[in-house]
Amino acid sequence: MTETRLRTLTHSAAYALATLFIAVLALQNLRYGFYDLFYLACGMAALTLAGNVYTFICRRHQLSAPGHLIILIGLNSGLVAAMATLDNPDVSHWIMPLLVLNLLILPLRQGVTLSLLLLLPTSALIIGRQPYADAVIIISGLLLLLTAASLYAWHYDNMAQSAEDLAITDPVTGAHNARFLDETLQKEISRAIATGHPLSVINLGIDYADQVEDLHGKAGLQTLFRAMTEHLFGVIRAGDTLYTLNNSEFFLILPFTPEEGVRVIAERIRRTIAEHDWHVTGKTTVSLGCTSRGAGDTRTDSLRKRAHDAMEEARRKGADSAWFSPGAPISA
Numbered sequence: 001m002t003e004t005r006l007r008t009l010t011h012s013a014a015y016a017l018a019t020l021f022i023a024v025l026a027l028q029n030l031r032y033g034f035y036d037l038f039y040l041a042c043g044m045a046a047l048t049l050a051g052n053v054y055t056f057i058c059r060r061h062q063l064s065a066p067g068h069l070i071i072l073i074g075l076n077s078g079l080v081a082a083m084a085t086l087d088n089p090d091v092s093h094w095i096m097p098l099l100v101l102n103l104l105i106l107p108l109r110q111g112v113t114l115s116l117l118l119l120l121p122t123s124a125l126i127i128g129r130q131p132y133a134d135a136v137i138i139i140s141g142l143l144l145l146l147t148a149a150s151l152y153a154w155h156y157d158n159m160a161q162s163a164e165d166l167a168i169t170d171p172v173t174g175a176h177n178a179r180f181l182d183e184t185l186q187k188e189i190s191r192a193i194a195t196g197h198p199l200s201v202i203n204l205g206i207d208y209a210d211q212v213e214d215l216h217g218k219a220g221l222q223t224l225f226r227a228m229t230e231h232l233f234g235v236i237r238a239g240d241t242l243y244t245l246n247n248s249e250f251f252l253i254l255p256f257t258p259e260e261g262v263r264v265i266a267e268r269i270r271r272t273i274a275e276h277d278w279h280v281t282g283k284t285t286v287s288l289g290c291t292s293r294g295a296g297d298t299r300t301d302s303l304r305k306r307a308h309d310a311m312e313e314a315r316r317k318g319a320d321s322a323w324f325s326p327g328a329p330i331s332a
């Protein structure tokens with residue numbers, strides 16, 4: 001299940017439960033003739049229902065839907081206003097579900113901030129109206145609930161982040177994997193089109209990788225691949241990104257780098273790898289296929305294919321070489 005789907009489900013369930021809870025409160029208050037509380041509950045139930053509808057409408061971009069904050073600010077300030085105007089101690093119990101709702105729906109920082117903003121005035125009202133001992137118990141309970149819910153939300157965020165990191169990282173080399181390459185390359189292409197800055201890429205393959213595997217085994221090739229990843233991280237500059245494609249190929253995205261620049265960095269990579277003394281194989285070389293974004297390169301496939309074909313061309317010219325394949329000229 002994707003993160004967006006999980007969020008949509010959590011938000012729908014949280015809003016639905018809150019609506020149900022508040023609707024039951026509304027009915028009870030109607031039964032006992034507490035009309036002010038009945039109207040308050042109706043208003044809050046309408047907002048949580050609106051939250052559910054909004055969750056459904058924004059189900060494809062749930063992670064960045066700003067409307068939840070507005071709905072929850074409405075719910076929180078409604079409750080503060082009700083506590084200030086209605087002299088009914090029961091309203092303070094409504095804070096609990098609202099605290100949980102804030103933390104289930106909003107990003108952690110927003111959820112905690114809004115909950116504290118709810119707790120400050122309501123605690124002052126509770127202290128002013130309830131016997132001191134009761135007020136201390138109620139406020140401590142609310143703080144405990146807020147702490148527990150915040151810790152849970154923080155733990156969940158960390159787990160989601162680790163899962164995301166694992167999904168985009170190659171377990172052997174620690175570099176980004178092919179899945180993340182297309183996502184980043186598409187963003188860089190859009191940025192280059194919008195700003196007019198040059199963008200270059202390099203497809204880089206270890207020469208004679210099959211023979212290395214035959215001689216040193218899969219583990220030997222993986223050790224070489226890992227060492228070469230570390231070496232490449234040391235050569236490229238900040239802002240460049242490195243991806244491992246399979247057990248013997250790398251891909252580099254070089255933003256703000258024109259044709260002359262990619263030729264310089266490709267030659268530097270070729271030379272430093274050829275000169276390095278590799279632990280597994282001694283000497284090892286690479287073939288590099290380079291290209292820069294040209295007119296009509298609006299999608300990742302064309303750049304990736306041109307870089308790959310250029311790498312094959314470099315191989316045909318003999319190992320330990322770089323080949324540049326130009327894109328269509330971009331008119332100024």
Ligand SMILES: Nc1nc2c(ncn2[C@@H]2O[C@H](COP(=O)(O)OP(=O)(O)OP(=O)(O)O)[C@@H](O)[C@H]2O)c(=O)[nH]1
Nearest residue numbers: 235236237240254255256257258260261262264265
């Ligand atoms: N993306 C990228 N481009 C590089 C890198 N190294 C060199 N280049 C390109 O090659 C050009 C010339 O690089 P150098 O020979 O190192 O000269 P430089 O004047 O020190 O380059 P700057 O890093 O721009 O100051 C740069 O302007 C870049 O376009 C690198 O690590 N990454």
